[in-house]
Amino acid sequence: MIGNRYPEVSQNGSEQPNTGAAETPAREKQGVQPDCSVIVVSWNTHDYLALCLHSILSDPSVAVASEGSTPAGQLSQTRVEIIVVDNASIDGSAEMVAANFPQVRLLVNNRNLGFAAANNQAIAQASGRVLFLLNPDAYVRPGALHTLVGFLDERPGVAAAGPNVLNPDGTWQAAAFRFATLWDLFCEAVFLSVLFPHSRLFARKELGGFDRDRVRRVDWIQGCALAIRREAWDAVGPFDEGYWMYVEELDWCRRANQQGYRLYFTPDAEVVHYGKRATAKARASVLPLGFRSHFRYFRKFDGRATELAVRAITFVQMGLRAGVSVVMIALGNDRDRWRENLRAYTAVMREALRSG
Incomplete structure (x- = not known):
């Protein structure tokens, strides 16, 4: 079974770490000081998770930490620790990690705590x-972790860096952004950002029209692959667990910016992300929860009036997409997929009409 990181369960979960995984915080253990802690939060991602962990452990520029940390700026190999949090999977993910990846520290929760809480x-x-x-x-991809750690070591004022995220076919996947304005959301709603993906006017949020082959400063980085300086994390604080899914990294990056930190896109480090392919079957339940977090974010940082405007734009956006879905169903094109899309879009429309 291949699932996604988000369930349809109660948001009031409790944790139950497996024996040995959480008895002593690793930061207090003597003789073990990795350069990088890789955090993977999983829910029913058995096959994807195995590939993910193998990619880290097979990277020749990476070594699993066992002794003191290599000094910053003198990295021959990047020493890593890998921590997997299993959010109550039922597909054997946790058992697979325990059996096949002894180098990985596994935390097993008896309920899904959500992405933010599990990362925290x-x-x-x-x-x-x-x-x-x-x-x-x-x-x-080989060298990605080494590159990201080196990038942050060389730039003390940078809080976080994001790699070049690719689709499985090698095409570019948007994973570094500017903070969205109401104009950006409108352009997205009426397909202008899709029709003109390289426009600095219509695709500003996705960095349209800018060179993606160079290091550049960005406002926020998607949490699918996000390297954060520990000092910055401690200063900015943990993820806001009020977001059940999505937006938690956007919220964190917004707070980092408010504290004067900088964030950068780093094209020389590459990560492949399956993304929507892994969550397609749960789209009707996942999408409205994501937009619920979206509305909460705008209310938190920009006020109630902006939140209401975002809800109105979202209602129009989903209405247009629902209309396209109806047409595609009528034409007989992949009806199951378009019916699932229609359910997702109408669910978001209902969410947009909620009082919040």
Whole structure:
């Protein structure tokens, strides 16, 4: 069974770490000081997770930490610790990790705590000077971790860095952004950002029209592959667990910006992310929860009036997409997929009409 990181369960979960995984915070253990702590939060991602972990452990520029940390700026290999948080999977993911990846520290929760809480749980035990959050449906290309750690070591004022995220076919996947304005959301709603993906006017949020082959400063980085300096994490604080799914990394990056930190896109580090392919079957339940977090974010940072405007734009956006879905169903084109899309879009429309 291949699933996604988000369930349809109660948001009031409790944790139950497996024996030995959480008895002592790793930051207190003597003789083990990795350069990078790789954090993977998983829910029913058995096959993807195996590929993800293998990509890290097979990277010749990476070594599993066992002794003191290599000094910053003198990295021959990047010493890593890998922490997997299993959010109550039922597909054997946790058992697979325990059996096949003894180098990995496994935390097993008896309920799904959500992405934000599970990351906070792991980071509280992490000991690396860099925290690398990686989705289970993603894998690193050789040298990616080494590059990201080196990038942050050389730039003390940078809080976080994001790699060049690719689709499985090698095409570019948007994973570094500017903070969205109402104009950006409108352009997205009426397909202008899709019709003109390289436009600095219509695709501003996705960095349209800018060179993606160079290092550049960005506002926020998607959490599918996000390297954070530990000092910055401690200063900015943990993920806001009020977000059940999505937006938690956007919220964190917004707070980092408010504190004067900088964030960068780093094209020389590459990560492949399956993304929507891994979550397609759960789209009707996942999408409205994601937009619920979206609305909460705008209310938190920009006020109630902006939130209401975002809800109105979203209602129009989903209405247009629902209309397209109806047409595609009528034409007989992949009806099952378009019916699932229609259910997802109408669910988001209902969410947009909620009082919040």
